[in-house]
Amino acid sequence: xxxxxxxxxxxxxxxxxxxxxxxxxxxxxxxxxxxxxxxxxxxxxxxxxxxxxxxxxxxxxxxxxxxxxxxxxxxxxxxxxxxxxxxxxxxxxxxxxxxxxxxxxxxxxxxxxxxxxxxxxxxxxxxxxxxxxxxxxxxxxxxxxxxxxxxxxxxxxxxxxxxxxxxxxxxxxxx
Numbered sequence: 001x002x003x004x005x006x007x008x009x010x011x012x013x014x015x016x017x018x019x020x021x022x023x024x025x026x027x028x029x030x031x032x033x034x035x036x037x038x039x040x041x042x043x044x045x046x047x048x049x050x051x052x053x054x055x056x057x058x059x060x061x062x063x064x065x066x067x068x069x070x071x072x073x074x075x076x077x078x079x080x081x082x083x084x085x086x087x088x089x090x091x092x093x094x095x096x097x098x099x100x101x102x103x104x105x106x107x108x109x110x111x112x113x114x115x116x117x118x119x120x121x122x123x124x125x126x127x128x129x130x131x132x133x134x135x136x137x138x139x140x141x142x143x144x145x146x147x148x149x150x151x152x153x154x155x156x157x158x159x160x161x162x163x164x165x166x167x168x169x170x171x172x173x174x175x
Contacts, residue, residue: 010064010077020075020141020150027068034061072161075137075154079147086151088158098156101129105163109170116174123171126164133157 011018014030036042038061043054067073076086094102105122112118133153140150 021138031065079151082147084147084151119171130160
C-alpha cells in the first residue's frame with residue numbers, strides 16, 4: 001500500500017505521469033485499486049494505528065482523485081507543484097479580447113433569454129471555446145511548461161465554465 005507521506009504528489013500516488021492530459025479510465029482504475037486496499041473492512045481487525053492509517057489513505061486518495069479528475073483543479077494543482085499560484089481570489093486580470101467575448105455572451109444571454117435556438121447556438125460556441133481553452137492549457141503545461149500562462153488560461157476556463165452553467169440553466173428553463 002502506498003504511503004501518502006512518502007509520496008504526497010497526487011500523480012505519483014496513482015502512478016501517473018505529471019501532465020495535464022491524463023487518461024481518465026486509468027485514473028479511475030488506480031483510484032479503485034487504492035480504495036479496495038484501504039477499505040475499512042480490510043482493516044477491521046487491525047490495530048487502531050492501522051485503521052487510522054487506512055482512513056488517512058482513503059481521505060488522501062479521495063482528495064487526489066477529485067483534484068486530478070477535474071480539469072481546472074488538475075491544472076491549478078500542476079501549476080502549484082511548479083510554484084505558480086493562480087491567485088483565483090485576487091487575480092481577475094483577463095485579456096481585453098477575452099473580456100469582450102464574455103460581455104458579448106452575457107448580452108446575448110440577456111437579450112435572447114426566450115429564444116431556444118439562439119441559446120443552443122450560443123452553448124455550442126461556449127463549448128467550442130472551452131475545448132479550445134483546454135487544448136491551449138494542455139499545450140501550455142505539457143508542451144511549453146509555461147505554468148504562468150496555464151494559470152491565466154485556467155482562470156479563463158473558470159469564467160467559461162461558470163457562464164456555461166448559467167446558460168444551461170437558461171436553456172433548461174425553456175425546455
